[in-house]
Protein backbone atom coordinates (compact mmCIF):
# COMPACT_ATOMS: atom_id res chain seq x y z
CA UNK A 435 0.00 0.00 0.00
CA UNK A 436 1.59 3.25 -1.06
CA UNK A 437 1.66 5.95 1.55
CA UNK A 438 3.65 8.85 2.85
CA UNK A 439 4.77 8.64 6.44
CA UNK A 440 5.98 12.20 7.19
CA UNK A 441 2.46 13.42 7.58
CA UNK A 442 1.94 14.32 11.23
CA UNK A 443 1.35 17.97 10.31
CA UNK A 444 -1.25 17.10 7.68
CA UNK A 445 -3.76 16.11 10.35
CA UNK A 446 -3.95 18.99 12.86
CA UNK A 447 -4.12 18.67 16.65
CA UNK A 448 -6.84 20.70 18.39
CA UNK A 449 -6.50 21.34 22.13
CA UNK A 450 -9.97 21.20 23.71
CA UNK A 451 -8.68 22.07 27.21
CA UNK A 452 -9.28 25.84 27.15
CA UNK A 453 -12.80 25.61 25.68
CA UNK A 454 -13.79 22.83 28.06
CA UNK A 455 -12.43 24.89 30.99
CA UNK A 456 -14.64 27.81 29.94
CA UNK A 457 -11.72 30.22 29.47
CA UNK A 458 -13.15 33.46 28.01
CA UNK A 459 -12.82 33.55 24.23
CA UNK A 460 -11.67 29.92 24.00
CA UNK A 461 -14.92 28.56 22.57
CA UNK A 462 -14.82 31.01 19.65
CA UNK A 463 -11.10 30.47 19.06
CA UNK A 464 -11.42 26.68 19.12
CA UNK A 465 -14.51 26.81 16.91
CA UNK A 466 -12.67 28.89 14.29
CA UNK A 467 -9.85 26.33 14.18
CA UNK A 468 -12.33 23.46 13.98
CA UNK A 469 -14.14 25.15 11.09
CA UNK A 470 -10.92 25.52 9.13
CA UNK A 471 -9.86 21.92 9.78
CA UNK A 472 -13.25 20.56 8.75
CA UNK A 473 -13.34 22.64 5.58
CA UNK A 474 -9.88 21.54 4.51
CA UNK A 475 -9.03 18.12 6.04
CA UNK A 476 -12.06 16.57 7.77
CA UNK A 477 -9.76 14.75 10.24
CA UNK A 478 -8.09 16.00 13.40
CA UNK A 479 -6.63 14.90 16.71
CA UNK A 480 -8.12 16.24 19.92
CA UNK A 481 -5.99 16.76 23.02
CA UNK A 482 -7.19 17.32 26.61
CA UNK A 483 -10.43 15.49 25.88
CA UNK A 484 -10.98 14.45 29.51
CA UNK A 485 -11.52 10.69 28.95
CA UNK A 486 -9.48 8.75 31.55
CA UNK A 487 -6.54 6.83 30.03
CA UNK A 488 -7.27 3.75 32.16
CA UNK A 489 -10.81 3.50 30.78
CA UNK A 490 -9.45 3.56 27.22
CA UNK A 491 -6.82 0.96 28.14
CA UNK A 492 -9.46 -1.25 29.78
CA UNK A 493 -11.70 -1.03 26.70
CA UNK A 494 -8.87 -2.19 24.43
CA UNK A 495 -8.13 -5.04 26.87
CA UNK A 496 -11.77 -6.15 27.04
CA UNK A 497 -12.06 -5.98 23.25
CA UNK A 498 -9.12 -8.39 23.02
CA UNK A 499 -10.76 -10.55 25.69
CA UNK A 500 -14.02 -10.72 23.75
CA UNK A 501 -12.40 -11.68 20.46
CA UNK A 502 -10.21 -14.31 22.16
CA UNK A 503 -13.36 -16.38 22.85
CA UNK A 504 -14.02 -19.49 20.78
CA UNK A 505 -15.88 -18.69 17.55
CA UNK A 506 -19.07 -20.49 18.57
CA UNK A 507 -19.38 -18.30 21.67
CA UNK A 508 -19.15 -15.22 19.50
CA UNK A 509 -21.54 -16.60 16.89
CA UNK A 510 -24.13 -17.12 19.64
CA UNK A 511 -24.31 -13.30 19.73
CA UNK A 512 -24.47 -12.86 15.98
CA UNK A 513 -25.30 -9.33 14.90
CA UNK A 514 -29.01 -8.62 14.43
CA UNK A 515 -31.09 -6.25 12.31
CA UNK A 516 -30.33 -3.39 14.74
CA UNK A 517 -26.59 -3.87 14.27
CA UNK A 518 -26.05 -5.10 17.82
CA UNK A 519 -23.79 -8.05 18.49
CA UNK A 520 -21.02 -9.93 16.75
CA UNK A 521 -20.13 -9.39 13.09
CA UNK A 522 -18.01 -12.32 11.92
CA UNK A 523 -14.77 -12.04 10.00
CA UNK A 524 -15.50 -10.93 6.42
CA UNK A 525 -19.16 -10.26 7.35
CA UNK A 526 -19.06 -6.76 5.86
CA UNK A 527 -18.16 -5.45 2.43
CA UNK A 528 -17.76 -1.72 1.91
CA UNK A 529 -20.30 -0.81 -0.77
CA UNK A 530 -21.69 2.54 0.40
CA UNK A 531 -18.54 4.27 -0.75
CA UNK A 532 -18.08 5.63 -4.24
CA UNK A 533 -14.32 5.76 -3.63
CA UNK A 534 -13.33 2.16 -4.15
CA UNK A 535 -15.43 -0.35 -6.02
CA UNK A 536 -15.07 -4.10 -6.20
CA UNK A 537 -13.87 -4.47 -2.62
CA UNK A 538 -13.44 -7.91 -1.16
CA UNK A 539 -15.06 -8.54 2.25
CA UNK A 540 -13.32 -6.69 5.08
CA UNK A 541 -10.65 -8.66 6.99
CA UNK A 542 -12.03 -7.89 10.43
CA UNK A 543 -14.52 -9.10 13.03
CA UNK A 544 -16.35 -6.72 15.32
CA UNK A 545 -18.74 -6.43 18.24
CA UNK A 546 -21.32 -3.62 18.08
CA UNK A 547 -22.84 -1.93 21.11
CA UNK A 548 -25.78 0.46 20.85
CA UNK A 549 -26.95 3.08 23.29
CA UNK A 550 -29.04 1.65 26.13
CA UNK A 551 -31.64 4.38 26.52
CA UNK A 552 -33.74 3.97 29.68
CA UNK A 553 -37.44 3.65 28.81
CA UNK A 554 -36.87 3.79 25.05
CA UNK A 555 -38.04 1.07 22.72
CA UNK A 556 -34.61 -0.01 21.63
CA UNK A 557 -33.65 -3.65 21.64
CA UNK A 558 -31.17 -4.58 24.36
CA UNK A 559 -27.50 -5.10 23.56
CA UNK A 560 -26.35 -8.69 23.30
CA UNK A 561 -23.73 -9.53 25.89
CA UNK A 562 -21.69 -12.64 26.64
CA UNK A 563 -23.10 -13.90 29.94
CA UNK A 564 -19.78 -14.99 31.36
CA UNK A 565 -17.84 -11.76 30.69
CA UNK A 566 -19.39 -9.21 33.08
CA UNK A 567 -16.32 -7.00 32.95
CA UNK A 568 -16.59 -6.78 29.19
CA UNK A 569 -20.13 -5.45 29.48
CA UNK A 570 -19.34 -3.03 32.31
CA UNK A 571 -16.27 -1.65 30.55
CA UNK A 572 -17.94 -1.26 27.16
CA UNK A 573 -20.90 0.58 28.71
CA UNK A 574 -18.62 2.82 30.78
CA UNK A 575 -16.63 3.65 27.65
CA UNK A 576 -19.83 4.27 25.68
CA UNK A 577 -21.03 6.70 28.36
CA UNK A 578 -17.72 8.55 28.52
CA UNK A 579 -17.58 8.96 24.75
CA UNK A 580 -21.17 10.13 24.54
CA UNK A 581 -20.40 12.74 27.19
CA UNK A 582 -17.30 13.85 25.26
CA UNK A 583 -19.20 14.15 21.96
CA UNK A 584 -21.94 16.18 23.65
CA UNK A 585 -19.35 18.52 25.20
CA UNK A 586 -17.97 19.11 21.72
CA UNK A 587 -21.35 20.08 20.20
CA UNK A 588 -21.12 23.79 21.12
CA UNK A 589 -17.75 23.95 19.36
CA UNK A 590 -19.30 22.46 16.21
CA UNK A 591 -22.29 24.81 16.49
CA UNK A 592 -20.12 27.91 16.79
CA UNK A 593 -17.87 26.63 13.98
CA UNK A 594 -20.99 26.81 11.82
CA UNK A 595 -22.06 30.25 13.13
CA UNK A 596 -25.03 28.72 14.93
CA UNK A 597 -26.08 29.37 18.54
CA UNK A 598 -23.85 27.30 20.87
CA UNK A 599 -26.78 25.07 21.95
CA UNK A 600 -28.08 24.51 18.39
CA UNK A 601 -27.28 20.79 18.24
CA UNK A 602 -28.01 19.91 21.88
CA UNK A 603 -31.72 18.98 21.67
CA UNK A 604 -31.19 17.37 18.24
CA UNK A 605 -28.54 15.04 19.68
CA UNK A 606 -29.74 14.35 23.23
CA UNK A 607 -30.82 10.74 22.52
CA UNK A 608 -28.07 9.94 20.04
CA UNK A 609 -28.38 7.01 17.66
CA UNK A 610 -24.76 6.18 18.36
CA UNK A 611 -22.81 2.96 18.35
CA UNK A 612 -19.52 1.59 19.54
CA UNK A 613 -17.60 -0.81 17.35
CA UNK A 614 -15.01 -3.09 18.94
CA UNK A 615 -12.98 -4.37 16.02
CA UNK A 616 -10.28 -7.00 15.68
CA UNK A 617 -7.99 -6.94 12.67
CA UNK A 618 -5.80 -10.02 12.66
CA UNK A 619 -2.33 -9.71 11.28
CA UNK A 620 -2.69 -10.25 7.53
CA UNK A 621 -1.22 -9.83 4.12
CA UNK A 622 -3.80 -8.49 1.72
CA UNK A 623 -4.50 -9.27 -1.91
CA UNK A 624 -5.80 -6.67 -4.40
CA UNK A 625 -8.92 -4.81 -3.20
CA UNK A 626 -8.60 -6.40 0.21
CA UNK A 627 -8.28 -4.43 3.43
CA UNK A 628 -8.81 -4.60 7.17
CA UNK A 629 -11.52 -2.09 6.38
CA UNK A 630 -11.82 -0.83 2.82
CA UNK A 631 -11.76 2.87 1.88
CA UNK A 632 -14.94 4.48 3.18
CA UNK A 633 -16.43 7.52 4.79
CA UNK A 634 -18.25 7.11 8.10
CA UNK A 635 -22.01 7.55 8.31
CA UNK A 636 -21.78 9.45 11.61
CA UNK A 637 -22.05 13.07 12.71
CA UNK A 638 -18.54 12.61 14.09
CA UNK A 639 -16.45 9.55 14.91
CA UNK A 640 -14.16 9.44 17.96
CA UNK A 641 -11.32 6.94 17.62
CA UNK A 642 -9.03 6.25 20.56
CA UNK A 643 -5.33 6.12 19.75
CA UNK A 644 -4.11 2.74 18.76
CA UNK A 645 -0.72 1.37 19.71
CA UNK A 646 -0.69 -0.72 16.54
CA UNK A 647 -0.64 1.53 13.45
CA UNK A 648 -2.78 0.93 10.37
CA UNK A 649 -5.12 3.88 9.78
CA UNK A 650 -4.72 5.95 6.65
CA UNK A 651 -6.69 8.90 5.36
CA UNK A 652 -7.09 10.16 1.82
CA UNK A 653 -6.15 13.81 1.37
CA UNK A 654 -8.17 16.16 -0.83
CA UNK A 655 -5.40 15.71 -3.42
CA UNK A 656 -6.17 11.98 -3.46
CA UNK A 657 -3.03 10.79 -1.68
CA UNK A 658 -3.24 8.17 1.08
CA UNK A 659 -1.34 9.25 4.20
CA UNK A 660 -0.72 7.55 7.53
CA UNK A 661 -2.50 8.88 10.61
CA UNK A 662 0.41 8.61 13.05
CA UNK A 663 -0.14 7.69 16.68
CA UNK A 664 -0.18 10.76 18.93
CA UNK A 665 -0.43 9.66 22.53
CA UNK A 666 -3.34 10.76 24.70
CA UNK A 667 -5.37 12.05 21.80
CA UNK A 668 -8.42 10.85 19.91
CA UNK A 669 -8.72 10.94 16.16
CA UNK A 670 -11.95 12.73 15.22
CA UNK A 671 -13.49 12.78 11.80
CA UNK A 672 -16.60 14.25 10.24
CA UNK A 673 -19.04 11.63 8.98
CA UNK A 674 -21.63 11.73 6.19
CA UNK A 675 -24.45 13.00 8.40
CA UNK A 676 -22.54 16.17 9.31
CA UNK A 677 -21.26 16.46 5.73
CA UNK A 678 -24.85 16.45 4.47
CA UNK A 679 -26.13 18.67 7.25
CA UNK A 680 -23.47 21.27 6.35
CA UNK A 681 -24.40 20.95 2.67
CA UNK A 682 -20.98 19.52 1.93
CA UNK A 683 -19.05 22.28 3.72
CA UNK A 684 -17.51 19.98 6.36
CA UNK A 685 -15.59 17.21 4.67
CA UNK A 686 -16.33 13.56 5.33
CA UNK A 687 -12.90 12.26 4.44
CA UNK A 688 -12.19 8.76 3.18
CA UNK A 689 -10.03 6.48 5.27
CA UNK A 690 -9.06 2.82 5.46
CA UNK A 691 -7.27 0.50 7.86
CA UNK A 692 -5.27 -2.68 7.79
CA UNK A 693 -2.90 -4.66 9.94
CA UNK A 694 0.36 -5.74 8.41
CA UNK A 695 2.13 -5.91 11.78
CA UNK A 696 2.76 -9.28 13.46
CA UNK A 697 0.42 -8.45 16.38
CA UNK A 698 -3.37 -8.34 16.45
CA UNK A 699 -4.82 -4.86 16.02
CA UNK A 700 -7.93 -3.65 17.85
CA UNK A 701 -9.87 -0.45 17.18
CA UNK A 702 -12.67 1.01 19.30
CA UNK A 703 -14.39 3.72 17.21
CA UNK A 704 -17.43 5.44 18.69
CA UNK A 705 -19.85 6.73 16.08
CA UNK A 706 -21.85 9.70 17.35
CA UNK A 707 -25.14 10.42 15.61
CA UNK A 708 -28.00 12.85 16.19
CA UNK A 709 -31.34 11.48 17.45
CA UNK A 710 -32.94 8.98 15.04
CA UNK A 711 -35.80 11.36 14.18
CA UNK A 712 -33.57 14.40 13.59
CA UNK A 713 -34.08 15.63 10.05
CA UNK A 714 -30.85 16.17 8.17
CA UNK A 715 -31.73 19.22 6.13
CA UNK A 716 -29.02 21.70 5.06
CA UNK A 717 -28.22 24.04 7.98
CA UNK A 718 -29.35 27.66 7.54
CA UNK A 719 -25.75 28.92 7.60
CA UNK A 720 -24.69 26.49 4.85
CA UNK A 721 -27.14 27.47 2.09
CA UNK A 722 -27.75 30.63 0.12
CA UNK A 723 -28.94 31.65 -3.34
CA UNK A 724 -25.67 30.50 -4.92
CA UNK A 725 -25.40 27.39 -2.81
CA UNK A 726 -28.70 25.50 -2.82
CA UNK A 727 -29.22 22.26 -0.86
CA UNK A 728 -27.25 19.41 -2.44
CA UNK A 729 -28.65 16.40 -0.61
CA UNK A 730 -32.13 14.96 -0.12
CA UNK A 731 -33.71 15.62 3.28
CA UNK A 732 -33.71 12.45 5.36
CA UNK A 733 -33.96 11.59 9.01
CA UNK A 734 -30.95 10.00 10.66
CA UNK A 735 -32.85 6.71 10.92
CA UNK A 736 -33.67 6.72 7.19
CA UNK A 737 -30.11 7.50 6.24
CA UNK A 738 -28.72 4.80 8.52
CA UNK A 739 -31.11 2.15 7.15
CA UNK A 740 -29.72 2.83 3.68
CA UNK A 741 -26.09 2.84 4.83
CA UNK A 742 -26.36 -0.41 6.72
CA UNK A 743 -28.24 -2.15 3.93
CA UNK A 744 -25.33 -1.35 1.64
CA UNK A 745 -22.50 -2.57 3.85
CA UNK A 746 -23.59 -5.43 6.07
CA UNK A 747 -24.28 -8.71 4.36
CA UNK A 748 -26.99 -9.82 6.80
CA UNK A 749 -29.01 -6.65 6.06
CA UNK A 750 -28.67 -6.55 2.29
CA UNK A 751 -32.24 -7.58 1.49
CA UNK A 752 -34.10 -4.72 3.14
CA UNK A 753 -33.08 -1.60 1.28
CA UNK A 754 -35.04 1.66 1.31
CA UNK A 755 -34.44 4.07 -1.62
CA UNK A 756 -30.78 4.95 -1.94
CA UNK A 757 -29.57 8.45 -1.16
CA UNK A 758 -28.19 10.39 -4.08
CA UNK A 759 -24.50 10.21 -3.30
Ligand SMILES: O=C(O)CCC(=O)C(=O)O
Nearest residue numbers: 629634649689691701703
Ligand atom coordinates in the same frame (compact mmCIF):
# COMPACT_ATOMS: atom_id res chain seq x y z
O1 LIG B 1 -9.30 0.83 12.49
C1 LIG B 1 -9.24 2.04 12.41
O2 LIG B 1 -8.25 2.69 12.79
C2 LIG B 1 -10.39 2.82 11.79
C3 LIG B 1 -11.68 2.05 11.70
C4 LIG B 1 -12.74 2.73 10.92
O3 LIG B 1 -12.49 3.58 10.11
C5 LIG B 1 -14.17 2.36 11.13
O4 LIG B 1 -14.44 1.38 11.85
O5 LIG B 1 -15.04 3.05 10.57
Ligand SMILES: [Fe+2]
Nearest residue numbers: 632633634689
Ligand atom coordinates in the same frame (compact mmCIF):
# COMPACT_ATOMS: atom_id res chain seq x y z
FE1 LIG C 1 -14.29 4.67 9.55
